[in-house]
Amino acid sequence: MAFDTQLQLAKTRFNQGTLVSNDIRVVAGAAAQWQNDLNNLSNKPLRVSASYQLSAGKTGHATAWGAHYRRYYVVGAQINFNQDDQRQISKAIRILNIMADIADNVEDAIALANELDLSTLEALINTSIDSGELTSKLEDYFYLPGMQQLIEEAIDTGRLATDLKEYLRLNDLEAALKDPDAINNPPQLNQYIRYKPSNKLQSTIAVQGAFISESSIGFATAFANFQGVTVGINLKQLQLTTIDFETDIADVSAGEVTSKGNQTEYNKFNADIGVSYHFNSTTKMGLVVKNVLPYDFLTALDNTIKYRPLARFGVSYQGTSFHLVGDVDLTSNDPIGFDPNKQYASLGIELPMTGYGALRFGVRQNLVNGATLPSIGLGFSTNQLNVDIAVAKSEKTTNSVLHYKLG
Structure with missing residues (x-):
């Protein structure tokens, strides 16, 4: 412009x-400047994502039931600057x-x-x-x-x-x-002009993504014969709409994301399984495997979105004046869009504040490429409402990411 x-x-x-x-x-x-901007954006992932969810549950002496609905949107793009x-x-x-x-x-x-x-x-x-x-x-x-x-x-x-x-x-x-x-x-x-310039740019933008709805019901139980052990299973139905198209960079529009010709739709069953062990009143660990059933989803351009099991292990320690948590992905996540693979290791500490608040500090590293993400956050909770706000700073961009959750 x-x-x-x-x-x-x-x-x-x-x-x-x-x-x-x-x-x-x-x-x-x-x-x-225009040429420089295109060069800086070319062949680099551009990504936007959003989600919301609703959940409810009931906890008994040794069992718990829960249900949730989650809707999330992930759209990735990549500019291909033609030579x-x-x-x-x-x-x-x-x-x-x-x-x-x-x-x-x-x-x-x-x-x-x-x-x-x-x-x-x-x-x-x-x-x-x-x-x-x-x-x-x-x-x-x-x-x-x-x-x-x-x-x-x-x-x-x-x-x-x-x-x-x-x-x-x-x-x-x-x-x-x-x-x-x-x-x-x-x-x-x-x-x-001696050379023959084209009347329009040859550069393109490729867009890939998905709209995913996840409805589930979960059950967890503690085992009397194995003190401190709790096992849970989450059964869920996935409605997944893939998005995949490539178009001239000058002609791209938001309407192409929702165009039926650029989408494919799937309905699949899946499940999550988790186990936790309480060593004592202050220390516990857990292991969860999400999406235990693997799927390959073909897009409108015959590209494959891989839906694979994801395993994560975590530990936590509840001190008198702090709460320390750490977790690590045991598997690599092949993300939707053009982002690189991800396998995270995270460490966080929560410091209770006066009343219903807490101050939090954390750091996360992608074990695939070494990218580190420090964060700071605040949390407020009552019996009816939880509000969490956090800001994270990436080492590979000048932009901050604001994350907030109401639950």
């Missing part, structure tokens, strides 16, 4: 006859900068010519030609510092014009500009 704005402004000034070299440089700068687009933008930037340099040199040469009174010089040259003798007045011009500068400006302008011939048919453009009708109908520069 910034490039388009500057380009349209330059076109308007050109048609008005007020275009100057700095206007051309501004367009070139906007094009270079032809890269070359065309680079050529356009080069043309603009050369034209600005030529305009600067021409302006300098005209100013020098005015200072040197070249109309008088022309008359002196004609007089000398008629008389066959070099007049003393004409000799005076040879020693003027500006004369040498004028010659250098003319040479530089000629060199720049030679550079421009690589990109433009200059002879044809010059003839068109000399046409008296060019004042009212200036020639279109793209008609004189």
